[in-house]
Amino acid sequence: MAKTFNRREALIFGIGGVGVFALTANGANAQDQTELTFWTVRLNTPELQAALLPILAQFEAEHPGIKMVNEPVSGSLVYPKFLTAVRGQLMPDIAEAYSYHPLQFAAIDQMAEMDDIIADWDADGRLADIVNEFAYRKFFWHDHYWGVPYNLDPRAIFYRRDILDAKGIKPPTNWDEFRDAAIACHDPDNGVFGLVFPAGNFHIAQHFYMGFMFQAGGSILDKDGNLVFGTTAREANIQALVYLTDFHTKHHVTPEGIGSYNTDDAHTIFAQGRAAFGMATGRLLGQIKKENPDLVERTGILETLQGPKAKLTAGFYNPMFVWKYSPNVEAAKTFVRWFIQPGRLEPVYDAVPGQHWPIFKSEFNTPRVQQDRLLGEMLQKVIPYTTDFAYPGTGVPEMGVIDGEKLFAAPVNEVVVGTKTPEQAVDDAHKAMAEVFAS
Amino acid sequence: MSNRRAFFAYYLILPSLVLIVLLNLYPLIEGIIVSMQNQNMMRANQTAFVGFKHYDRALFQSIDFWGSLGRTVVWTAGSVAGAYLVGLSLALLLNMQIRGRGFFRALFLIPWVVPEVVTALLWKWCYSDEFGIINFLLARVGLLEKPIPWLSNPDIAMPAVIVVQVWKLYPVMTIVLLAALQNVPNELHEAASIDGAGVWQRLRYVTLPLIRSASVIITMLGAIWTFQNFDIVYLLTGGGPADATQILPTLVYEKAFWALEIGYASALGVLILICLMVMSVLYLLVYRSQAQAEPA
Numbered sequence: 001m002a003k004t005f006n007r008r009e010a011l012i013f014g015i016g017g018v019g020v021f022a023l024t025a026n027g028a029n030a031q032d033q034t035e036l037t038f039w040t041v042r043l044n045t046p047e048l049q050a051a052l053l054p055i056l057a058q059f060e061a062e063h064p065g066i067k068m069v070n071e072p073v074s075g076s077l078v079y080p081k082f083l084t085a086v087r088g089q090l091m092p093d094i095a096e097a098y099s100y101h102p103l104q105f106a107a108i109d110q111m112a113e114m115d116d117i118i119a120d121w122d123a124d125g126r127l128a129d130i131v132n133e134f135a136y137r138k139f140f141w142h143d144h145y146w147g148v149p150y151n152l153d154p155r156a157i158f159y160r161r162d163i164l165d166a167k168g169i170k171p172p173t174n175w176d177e178f179r180d181a182a183i184a185c186h187d188p189d190n191g192v193f194g195l196v197f198p199a200g201n202f203h204i205a206q207h208f209y210m211g212f213m214f215q216a217g218g219s220i221l222d223k224d225g226n227l228v229f230g231t232t233a234r235e236a237n238i239q240a241l242v243y244l245t246d247f248h249t250k251h252h253v254t255p256e257g258i259g260s261y262n263t264d265d266a267h268t269i270f271a272q273g274r275a276a277f278g279m280a281t282g283r284l285l286g287q288i289k290k291e292n293p294d295l296v297e298r299t300g301i302l303e304t305l306q307g308p309k310a311k312l313t314a315g316f317y318n319p320m321f322v323w324k325y326s327p328n329v330e331a332a333k334t335f336v337r338w339f340i341q342p343g344r345l346e347p348v349y350d351a352v353p354g355q356h357w358p359i360f361k362s363e364f365n366t367p368r369v370q371q372d373r374l375l376g377e378m379l380q381k382v383i384p385y386t387t388d389f390a391y392p393g394t395g396v397p398e399m400g401v402i403d404g405e406k407l408f409a410a411p412v413n414e415v416v417v418g419t420k421t422p423e424q425a426v427d428d429a430h431k432a433m434a435e436v437f438a439s
Numbered sequence: 440m441s442n443r444r445a446f447f448a449y450y451l452i453l454p455s456l457v458l459i460v461l462l463n464l465y466p467l468i469e470g471i472i473v474s475m476q477n478q479n480m481m482r483a484n485q486t487a488f489v490g491f492k493h494y495d496r497a498l499f500q501s502i503d504f505w506g507s508l509g510r511t512v513v514w515t516a517g518s519v520a521g522a523y524l525v526g527l528s529l530a531l532l533l534n535m536q537i538r539g540r541g542f543f544r545a546l547f548l549i550p551w552v553v554p555e556v557v558t559a560l561l562w563k564w565c566y567s568d569e570f571g572i573i574n575f576l577l578a579r580v581g582l583l584e585k586p587i588p589w590l591s592n593p594d595i596a597m598p599a600v601i602v603v604q605v606w607k608l609y610p611v612m613t614i615v616l617l618a619a620l621q622n623v624p625n626e627l628h629e630a631a632s633i634d635g636a637g638v639w640q641r642l643r644y645v646t647l648p649l650i651r652s653a654s655v656i657i658t659m660l661g662a663i664w665t666f667q668n669f670d671i672v673y674l675l676t677g678g679g680p681a682d683a684t685q686i687l688p689t690l691v692y693e694k695a696f697w698a699l700e701i702g703y704a705s706a707l708g709v710l711i712l713i714c715l716m717v718m719s720v721l722y723l724l725v726y727r728s729q730a731q732a733e734p735a
Contacts (some may be wrong), residue, residue, distance in 0.1 A: 079696040083480055104699065107481050200591070201679025203697075257568030259591030259680045269569060397481050404697030410681075417593050419681040439479055439700065 034331045035067045039081075041097040042151070042318050042356070043348060044072035051351035059338055066331055073097075079404070086110055093326040094335055099388060100400025102139050102321040103145030107397040111146040112322040112329050117337060118145045129321060129342065129360045131383055135317040138390035141397065147319030150340045150355040151348075154282050154315040155207050156382045157302040163192065163276045173241060174214070174306040178277075179251070184274030186253035194253030196269045197279035198261040199245070199416040205262055206409030208279045211313040212240035213408075214391060215307020220408065220433070223393035227437055230430020236309065241422045259417040271295065277302075285354025285374050286371075301377040304385035315386025326327075332374040339340070357383060401436045467712075470705050478702030484636045492708035503690055504707065508714075511666060511686040514601060521605035523654070526612025529640075531615070534620040544617075551610035559674035562603045565592050566675075590676050593683035600672050600684055607671065608661055619653035620646065652729035659722040663715060689713050 043052050049072060054067040073081050073090070078097060082105070085091045091110060095101070105111045118136060121127040125148030130136060130149065139147040157178075159171060162183050172178040186194030189303050198205035207301045213219060218236030221229045229237060248254045255261075255269060263281055273289050273295055278284065304313045320340065322332040338344075342360040349356055350368060353375065358364070364379045402408065408433070411425035420428065474494070477487040497504040528595045529547055533540055550558070565573050566589040577583040581671065623646060631641050647654075669688035678685035680692065687707065695704030 062601075071677075079699070083696070083699070083701070086480070104481055108483060108485070201677045201681070246683070255569050256586050257588035257591045259588060260596075260676065261591075262677075265567070274569070401481060401698050404699075405693060406697075413679055414681045417591055417680040419593055439481070 032065070034066050034328050034333060035069055036094060036332055037092040038068055038070045038072060038335070039073050039092040039095040039097070041075055041078050041095065042074045043096065044074065044152075044354065047351045048348060048355075050345040054397065055339070055344065059335060062338070063334065066335065067373075070209065070337070089325065091157065091323040091325070093328055093332040094320060094322055096150060096318060096320045098193055098400075099138065099318065100189040100395075100397070102319050103141050103395050103397040104400040105321070106144075106146040106261055110324055111302060112324045112326070112333075114145040114148050114322070114333075114336075116141070117148050117333060120337065121148075126341075126360070129362050131361060132317075133385055134258045134387045134391050135359055137393075138317065139319060139422060140390045141392040147321040148336060148340060148357050149317035150320045151318050151345065152315050152359050152383065153318060153355075154357060154378065154382050154386050155211055155313055156244060156280060156282065156378060157305070158270055158278045158280050158284055159300050159302055160273075160276050160298055161300045162298040165390060171300060171302055172305070173303055176307065178302075178305055179243070179247070182247060182253050182277050183251050183434055186251075187276075191274055193255055193269065193275045194251070195247050195277045195279075196255055196261075196266045196275040197244075197247070197258065198263050198266045199248065199258040199412050200261045200265075201406060201409055201413045202262040203404070203406055203409070204281065206403070206406055206412060207314045207316070209244055209408055209412050210389070211312065212244050212307065213306060214238050214312040214314070214387060215310050216240040216243070217307075217309030219391055220389060220402065221393055221396065225390075225393050225396045227398075227430070227433055229433055230372075230427050234426060234430070236421050239308070239428050240414060241411055241426060245412060245422065248416050249418070259413060282354040282357060282378060285350075285378070286352050287354075287355060296374065299374065301381055303381040311385055312387050312391070313382060313385050315383070315388065317386075317388055354378070398433075398436050402433050405432070405436070407432050407436070470708055473702055474705035474709050476702050478700070478705065480699035480701055483624060488701065493703045494710070496703065497706055497710060503694075503711065504687075505619070506682070507685050507687045507690045510597065510684065511688075513597060514604070514672070514684075514686050515662050515665045517601040518604035518608060519658050519663045521601060522608035522612050523658055525605060526608040526657075527616050527654075529609070529613045530616035530620055531646075544614075545682050547613055548610045550606050554605075555607070555668075555670040558603065558607055559671050562606075562671075563590070563675055566599055577677055591680050593681050596676055596680055596683045600675050603671050603675065604665055604668065608665065612657055612661065615657040616650060619650035623649045647653060655725050655729055656722070659718065659725060663718050663722070666715060666718065668713065687714075 002423065038056070040049075040052065043049065056070055060066060060068055073095075078101075081313055082091070082095075082097075082101070086105070086108065102111055102418045118127065119406065121130075127136070131152070135149040135152070136145065139145050139149070141239065151317070167184055169181050169184060170177075182194035184194075185192065189411060197208050210220075213233075213236070213341045216236040216239045218229075218233040218240055220227070220229045220233070222232065258266070263283075266278055267280055267287055269275050270280060270284060271292050273292060288299060304311055322329055322334050322336065323437075326332055342358070342362045345358065346363075346368065351360065353372070357378070364383075369375045369379055372437070389395070389403065407429050409427050411420075411422070414420040414425045415422050416427075475488060475490060476485065477489050478485050533544055533547075539542075553561070566575060568586040568588045568591070571586075571589070573589070574586040577587070579669050587595070590596050592681075627645050627649075628641055631645050636644065646706060667688055669692060672684050672686055673689045673692065676684045678689045688711070691704050691707045691711065694700050694707060
């Protein structure tokens with residue numbers, strides 16, 4: 001005879017069933033599999049996700065005891081997401097994100113030290129294979145490494161080979177040649193600007209100033225991490241600011257509205273074939289291929305300019321980091337070690353050409369690069385000269401706020417729209433940066 | 440019996456009350472507490488009590504707050520005044536016996552239903568110096584020789600973003616004012632006409648006094664909505680150029696999520712709340728006086 005349940009018994013069984021399901025579904029399953037949460041901020045688009053997931057599946061196949069749970073995080077919501085996670089102590093075991101994050105999270109005691117991974121890389125030669133020592137030195141703060149670099153986001157100057165050829169101008173290699181070439185190529189009657197760059201009050205727009213700053217011998221910090229933007233580096237930083245903004249205010253070779261441009265606006269103008277030179281992120285390369293393929297053959301990437309003091313450009317080495325309070329720190333580091341290896345991310349680089357770049361020199365000569373002139377030009381002419389915000393020293397958490405608050409975008413924006421002189425703009429930006437250090 | 444009915448009513452509203460407390464009151468109290476803590480996400484001692492330090496910084500030490508408050512007032516007043524004028528004009532037109540009145544009513548509502556993010560992106564394209572339709576059309580009819588940098592000129596950027604908010608806000612003004620206009624007895628217009636009043640005199644001495652209550656209420660509500668609006672300015676200009684459109688909500692966002700100064704941002708948020716409470720009290724007072732002034 002079938003037993004019937006009354007309402008109370010049914011409720012108890014129901015709650016019990018849900019409880020059993022919850023216990024078995026939270027990672028503590030019967031196979032004792034370690035579950036690692038992995039937040040991806042830079043690898044968050046559908047194309048990049050499609051390239052990433054097979055890599056994660058390969059890791060799981062090689063490490064049967066570890067299951068990866070990937071969550072893409074919107075770049076524009078990165079701080080709200082991480083800050084909420086810190087407050088709720090629900091940080092991911094591993095994350096890849098923007099340059100400044102590991103030190104900022106280290107400053108509030110959330111990051112696991114990564115010294116052992118750096119030591120391993122030093123021993124096996126991987127550290128020497130990294131393009132630039134600042135790629136990892138910028139994650140060194142208070143005697144420890146808090147993140148490790150895994151890919152690169154460079155800033156470069158694209159140019160129109162056909163326009164320069166028609167004018168009989170060789171690709172410029174220094175400040176004087178570049179200025180003269182931009183002026184010579186400016187042809188408003190035919191809808192071509194000499195130069196386009198973003199000068200808006202936006203986060204990424206400021207990174208182009210950084211490159212010129214380094215070329216002039218300036219910087220934001222000194223080698224000990226002290227703020228020198230408006231003190232010992234003031235003259236060089238003003239020189240760079242004047243050089244950059246003169247293209248708009250004095251030479252008048254840029255679009256009228258660059259004071260409101262973010263990177264996308266500058267990319268669009270160049271991809272439409274309406275600028276002889278364009279300052280851009282690597283993403284422009286993929287945009288030209290997709291939106292205006294006829295322009296690919298007519299486009300080149302300039303050798304990093306030799307400035308008055310140095311031949312450097314800005315590039316952002318994106319980090320991976322591990323949460324200090326993860327119950328699986330060692331497993332998380334196992335994944336980081338496995339993930340950051342020459343050749344491992346080729347599918348990612350292939351998915352969105354130009355958006356992400358390798359950090360190992362041994363990845364410069366792959367078949368993918370050999371078959372693509374522009375990739376080769378970027379890797380040979382730009383990537384070796386990329387350096388990061390910490391130059392010429394190691395990183396400090398305050399730089400994340402200085403970058404986030406767009407404190408070195410402000411001088412470019414203010415001079416371009418005519419509200420301040422370069423000297424005032426640099427001095428005011430220094431004051432604002434000093435407030436961040438004093439906060 | 441009546442007590443039991445009252446208890447039953449409380450019982451019914453309990454779920455909503457719990458939700459309101461959880462979703463509104465708790466964050467509000469938490470925000471006030473955080474505004475008195477260090478809560479700098481770059482520093483270790485986050486929960487350290489700092490009293491009114493952040494308020495002191497906002498009100499007496501930094502120029503951020505007062506500058507942004509001034510711009511917020513301009514942004515709010517410009518948007519509400521513009522939207523009211525457009526809304527009133529359209530309401531007067533739609534109140535006339537014209538063909539396709541229903542169609543136009545629906546048409547004019549479109550900006551109201553477009554999400555703010557879409558609105559901002561749409562207008563960003565319209566304002567673009569190189570590929571925007573406004574400059575294109577002005578150049579086409581010969582009014583422009585070179586593009587106007589709508590969003591990169593500090594003198595033009597604020598009026599430009601106000602126009603967008605006017606576009607977003609006028610439909611609700613139109614609807615409310617149209618409803619009020621339809622309650623104005625036609626006999627009054629006829630009597631005024633017989634007495635020799637012209638169109639403007641009828642508008643000034645008959646129509647406007649009779650829709651004053653609706654006008655006050657909708658402009659006060661519009662001011663409250665606009666004062667705390669974040670999306671349009673942030674997406675169009677990011678607060679630039681050179682801080683020309685940095686209003687209080689964008690300042691709070693920047694301080695909280697880029698500067699990581701959650702404590703200071705919370706203090707700014709509380710100050711915004713105080714401004715909004717003042718506006719709300721004014722609104723309630725005006726609403727009450729209007730209600731009392733209404734003929735029975």
